[in-house]
Amino acid sequence: QEQLVESGGSVVQPGTSLRLSCAASGFTFSSASMDWVRQAPGKGLQWVAFLSHDGGIKSYDDSVKGRFTISRDNSKNTVFLAMDSLRLEDSAIYYCARDGEGDTLDYWGQGTLVTVSS
Amino acid sequence: SYVLTQPPSVSVAPGQTARISCGGINIGRKSVSWYQQRPGQAPVLVIYYHGGRPSGIPERFSGSNFGNTASLTIIRVEAGDEADYYCQVWDTDSAHRVFGGGTKLTVL
Numbered sequence: 001q002e003q004l005v006e007s008g009g010s011v012v013q014p015g016t017s018l019r020l021s022c023a024a025s026g027f028t029f030s031s032a033s034m035d036w037v038r039q040a041p042g043k044g045l046q047w048v049a050f051l052s053h054d055g056g057i058k059s060y061d062d063s064v065k066g067r068f069t070i071s072r073d074n075s076k077n078t079v080f081l082a083m084d085s086l087r088l089e090d091s092a093i094y095y096c097a098r099d100g101e102g103d104t105l106d107y108w109g110q111g112t113l114v115t116v117s118s
Numbered sequence: 119s120y121v122l123t124q125p126p127s128v129s130v131a132p133g134q135t136a137r138i139s140c141g142g143i144n145i146g147r148k149s150v151s152w153y154q155q156r157p158g159q160a161p162v163l164v165i166y167y168h169g170g171r172p173s174g175i176p177e178r179f180s181g182s183n184f185g186n187t188a189s190l191t192i193i194r195v196e197a198g199d200e201a202d203y204y205c206q207v208w209d210t211d212s213a214h215r216v217f218g219g220g221t222k223l224t225v226l
Contacts, residue, residue, distance in 0.1 A: 102167025
């Protein structure tokens with residue numbers, strides 16, 4: 001059974017860094033592209049980043065480009081999101097999700113909460 | 119950048135049919151996914167890739183996509199269908215995944 005479990009969320013100050021992890025199980029992780037999606041309190045879903053199955057292709061939303069880095073360790077079935085220069089507006093629940101057939105996100109984790117506050 | 123437009127809210131009585139639209143330029147040429155998000159929970163995929171339904175999603179849920187509008191249709195609406203619904207596409211021009219703003223479905 002496919003499962004994604006995020007961790008690493010915390011309360012941090014503006015300008016600091018944080019790294020989120022997402023542990024995958026129940027499927028062949030090395031064959032799956034992965035995404036991070038966030039949701040600010042009371043707001044809609046916002047795509048953050050994409051990473052191909054082999055790590056060779058990355059894409060970022062303009063709001064995080066240059067500050068966030070998506071990566072993966074296929075030997076540990078884990079995808080990461082390194083977040084630098086955090087801003088108040090980065091506060092959100094961060095979900096990792098697996099890319100499925102037809103440009104979809106077919107499995108989602110339960111999310112990890114990041115709060116940026118002074 | 120590519121924009122998807124959804125109505126903020128849709129209301130329907132139990133047993134009736136709910137239709138949620140998702141507008142985008144030439145969206146009919148794209149693969150559209152729909153997600154259901156109940157309060158306090160992670161999103162769940164309900165429709166993907168030209169109307170496919172993941173296992174466990176009732177046949178009451180269906181999708182259509184033509185021209186500049188995609189739609190999610192839920193027939194025989196139940197109280198448990200009350201949730202936020204989001205449409206999503208992959209924009210190949212920007213290599214970005216795009217979500218609509220979401221529609222809150224209220225079951226009266």
